[in-house]
Amino acid sequence: MATEIFKMIFRFLNQLGRYILLLKKVFSKPEKRVVYYRQTMKEFVNLGLTSIGIIAIISFFMGAVITLQTAYNTENPIYPKYLIGLGTRDSMILEFSSTIAALILAGKVGSNIAAEIGTMRVTEQIDALEIMGINSASYLILPKLIATLIFNPVLTLIAITVGIFGGGMAGTLSGVMTLENYIYGIQYAFIPFYITYSLIKTVFFAFIITSVSAFQGYYVEGGSLEVGRASTKAVVYSSVLILLFNVILTQLLLS
Amino acid sequence: MISVKNLCKSFNGKAVLKDITVTFETGKTNLIIGRSGSGKTVLLKSIVGLHDIESGEIWYENILFNKLSFKDKKKIRSEMGMLFQGSALFDSLTVEQNVRFPLDMFADISNEEKEERVNFCLKRVNIVNANKLYPAELSGGMKKRVAIARAIALNPKYLFCDEPNSGLDPITAILIDELIKELTEEYSMTTIINTHDMNSVMEIGEKIIFISDGLKNWEGSKDEILSSDCESLNDFVFANALAKKLRATAK
Numbered sequence: 001m002a003t004e005i006f007k008m009i010f011r012f013l014n015q016l017g018r019y020i021l022l023l024k025k026v027f028s029k030p031e032k033r034v035v036y037y038r039q040t041m042k043e044f045v046n047l048g049l050t051s052i053g054i055i056a057i058i059s060f061f062m063g064a065v066i067t068l069q070t071a072y073n074t075e076n077p078i079y080p081k082y083l084i085g086l087g088t089r090d091s092m093i094l095e096f097s098s099t100i101a102a103l104i105l106a107g108k109v110g111s112n113i114a115a116e117i118g119t120m121r122v123t124e125q126i127d128a129l130e131i132m133g134i135n136s137a138s139y140l141i142l143p144k145l146i147a148t149l150i151f152n153p154v155l156t157l158i159a160i161t162v163g164i165f166g167g168g169m170a171g172t173l174s175g176v177m178t179l180e181n182y183i184y185g186i187q188y189a190f191i192p193f194y195i196t197y198s199l200i201k202t203v204f205f206a207f208i209i210t211s212v213s214a215f216q217g218y219y220v221e222g223g224s225l226e227v228g229r230a231s232t233k234a235v236v237y238s239s240v241l242i243l244l245f246n247v248i249l250t251q252l253l254l255s
Numbered sequence: 256m257i258s259v260k261n262l263c264k265s266f267n268g269k270a271v272l273k274d275i276t277v278t279f280e281t282g283k284t285n286l287i288i289g290r291s292g293s294g295k296t297v298l299l300k301s302i303v304g305l306h307d308i309e310s311g312e313i314w315y316e317n318i319l320f321n322k323l324s325f326k327d328k329k330k331i332r333s334e335m336g337m338l339f340q341g342s343a344l345f346d347s348l349t350v351e352q353n354v355r356f357p358l359d360m361f362a363d364i365s366n367e368e369k370e371e372r373v374n375f376c377l378k379r380v381n382i383v384n385a386n387k388l389y390p391a392e393l394s395g396g397m398k399k400r401v402a403i404a405r406a407i408a409l410n411p412k413y414l415f416c417d418e419p420n421s422g423l424d425p426i427t428a429i430l431i432d433e434l435i436k437e438l439t440e441e442y443s444m445t446t447i448i449n450t451h452d453m454n455s456v457m458e459i460g461e462k463i464i465f466i467s468d469g470l471k472n473w474e475g476s477k478d479e480i481l482s483s484d485c486e487s488l489n490d491f492v493f494a495n496a497l498a499k500k501l502r503a504t505a506k
Contacts, residue, residue, distance in 0.1 A: 032360050124343040127305055131415075132357050133332030135325075 019215050025137035026145065026211075040143040047109050047144060047210075048151030054108060055101055055155050056162045059092070062100070063163030064170030066091045071176035081177045085185020088167035090194065097159035098198045099246050102205035105152065106238040110213035113144060114234035117217030118227035126218070141214040145207065152206035153199045160198070197253050204249060205242050212238045256281050257302065257413065257445055262311035264294075264301055271297045273469045275311070282443045284436050284459045288450060289466035290491060295449045296340075296417055298466065302447065303335060303415055304328055315413070333361050336406030336444075338416040338435075342398040344390040344405070350377070351386040354404045361409060376404040380434060396427035400434070407438060414439065416448040420455055428452065432459045453492060456480065465491065 030036040070087040117140055120126050129136040164186055171177045213234035220230045257279040264272040271294045279285040287295045300306045302313055304320065313321045315331050323331070344353050354376050358369045377386065380400040390398060399419060406414060416435060420428035436459040439446040448455065456463060457477055465473040465488045473485040480492060493499050 035359050119346075123341055123346075124339040125345055127300075128337065128339060128343040128345075130305060131303055131332060131335055131337045132360065133329040133335075134360055 018219065019211070022137055022141075022215055022218060023211060025135060026141045026214075028135055028138055030138060030142065031134055036139070036143060039139070040146050043143045043147035044151055047112070047147050048155070051105060051108060051151075051155055052158060054104065055159050058104060059096065059101070059159040059163040060166035060169075062096050063088055063092055063166030063168075066096075066163075067167035067171040067182075068174060068176065071171065071174075081181040082185035082188055084171060084177050085167070085182040086188050087185075088171075088182075089164055089186040089190070092160050092163035092167070093194045093198050096163060097156045098201040098205065099242065101156060101159045102152075102202065102209065102242050103239055105155070105205075106209050106213075106242060107235050109148065110209045110234045110238045111231045113210060113213040114217040114231040115227055117141075117214055118220040118230045119217075119224075121218065121220045122223055122227060137218065141210070141218070144214065145210045148206040148210045149203055153202050156198055156202040160195075200253060201246065201249050204245055208241045208245065209238045212241060256314075256316060257447070258312075258314040259298075259302060260312040260314070262298070262301060262313065263309045264297055264306060265309060271469050272301065272308075275466075275469075275471050277464050277471060277474065279445055279447050280462055281445045282440065283446070283461040284439050285445070285447045286450060286456060286460045286463045287447065287466060288456060288460075288463055288491070290451065293466045294469040295451075295466055299415055299417055299447060299449045303337060304332070333409060334412040336409070336411035336414045338399065338402050338406050338414070338419050340418045340421055342390070342395075342402040344393075344398055344402055346390055348389075349386065350382065350388050350390075350393070350401050353390070353401060354408050357405065357408045372408060373404075376408050377401070379407070379438075380404045395422050396424075396431065399423065399431050403431075403434060403438070407442070410442060412444060414444045414446040416446070416450075418450055418452075419448060420450065420452045425454065428454065429458060435459065451491075453495075453498070456492075467491075 067084055067088045070084045074083060074087075117126075120140070126136045126140070129139060168179065168182045168186075171182050172179045216230040216234040216237070217227075220226050259275055259277050259279075262272055262275040263270065275298060287298060289295050297306060301308050304313075308321055311321075312319055318331065320328065320331060344350075345356065348356065351373055354373045355369055358364070358372060362369065362372075364372075373386075377383070380403050382397060382400050382404065385393065385397065385401075390401070393401065414435070419431050419435060423431065432455050435446060435448065438444065448459075450456070460477040460480070463473075463475060463477060463480060464471055465485070467487045473483060473488045475483065480488070483489065483492075
């Protein structure tokens with residue numbers, strides 16, 4: 001039993017060490033800035049723009065459900081109706097737009113990154129880069145990191161906006177509250193720092209999703225089966241780390 | 256010229272290369288032959304620096320390559336071209352972009368000059384009207400030729416080919432062999448080819464080394480290979496029925 005625990009600790013430290021060394025390679029000086037710039041623009045499209053749809057759809061329905069659930073759970077007349085709007089707003093800003101959206105992106109973007117880099121590894125495309133004298137880790141991962149670190153906060157803002165809009169639509173169309181009440185509620189006791197808090201979390205989560213997924217893909221050994229496993233691991237590890245850092249960051253930023 | 260001295264490499268305690276010493280000559284097609292799993296690919300990848308070696312020396316002319324830092328290796332790597340077993344073309348780039356890639360990364364020339372060079376390299380390997388195609392749209396032979404075009408884009412001094420004929424029909428395989436030999440002579444490159452294809456050996460093998468179980472068992476030319484008294488080499492060379500028949504007839 002003790003040996004197993006020791007082995008597990010050793011494996012974890014070994015993986016952590018490799019992850020840190022990979023990050024060191026990623027953040028070394030780019031070979032040719034123009035090529036990296038072009039690559040980063042591509043990643044904005046691949047990882048950012050293509051995620052707008054799913055984030056918007058899920059945010060809309062989440063906002064709608066939060067509004068309806070809040071309404072049905074606060075039917076007591078002592079609760080003013082505008083609290084439904086306030087509840088939707090704060091839920092969207094504090095948790096959904098950053099944490100839940102990050103979990104969704106871990107599934108979409110994380111698996112994409114791990115599969116892409118993993119396939120490049122097993123088909124020797126990464127070796128081909130190395131042979132040319134290119135820092136493959138930096139060339140493949142840095143543009144993805146830059147793209148997600150910049151674009152994910154935009155996705156968060158979109159999620160907040162669309163979610164609050166979805167809540168308003170559901171609330172008014174279902175007749176649980178008036179539009180005036182909802183608008184008053186989403187403006188009531190607004191704390192601007194919540195937006196900052198949400199964006200800070202998003203940046204951390206974007207880093208986790210991209211770096212952990214890239215790490216899983218970069219060190220794949222074997223064939224398509226292993227690429228599939230790496231992809232799954234990327235999603236699982238990213239999700240667990242997102243939840244862990246959500247607690248840590250919440251304690252640090254809101255306490 | 257590339258010299259390997261007393262090279263040893265193992266994976267998880269299992270020795271894969273044992274004390275290999277060999278010199279690969281400039282302007283010649285140097286072949287590493289051996290059975291699958293004999294250590295050919297590990298040797299080739301160790302020479303190009305994709306595998307760290309445990310002991311020994313790898314010299315590129317008078318530079319001890321394996322002791323250089325990643326940064327210092329870059330200069331020599333810019334003089335290398337490599338053709339991988341599966342071609343290793345970048346899936347997300349077109350044929351043209353694949354060949355242009357090393358030029359974009361390392362050549363300080365204008366876009367027009369890059370375009371000219373790309374077209375020259377593609378023409379040189381007989382790829383026409385395929386500039387805008389993606390690797391997934393190419394046949395195996397075309398992929399290999401595009402990979403060769405990419406490998407020679409920067410006028411390399413060293414060309415490495417890992418099983419260039421694998422998965423190709425005999426006629427295409429001969430065309431690829433001939434192309435590699437022509438390019439080697441044309442650019443006076445040091446070419447190292449890793450193969451287990453005896454046709455390649457007899458067509459283009461100017462200097463051949465035979466690896467078996469991680470050991471260099473034999474070294475010579477294609478003219479010497481048929482008369483060798485190395486038992487393991489003969490088992491390899493005359494493995495198929497046709498070769499056995501020819502040998503019996505010759506005797």
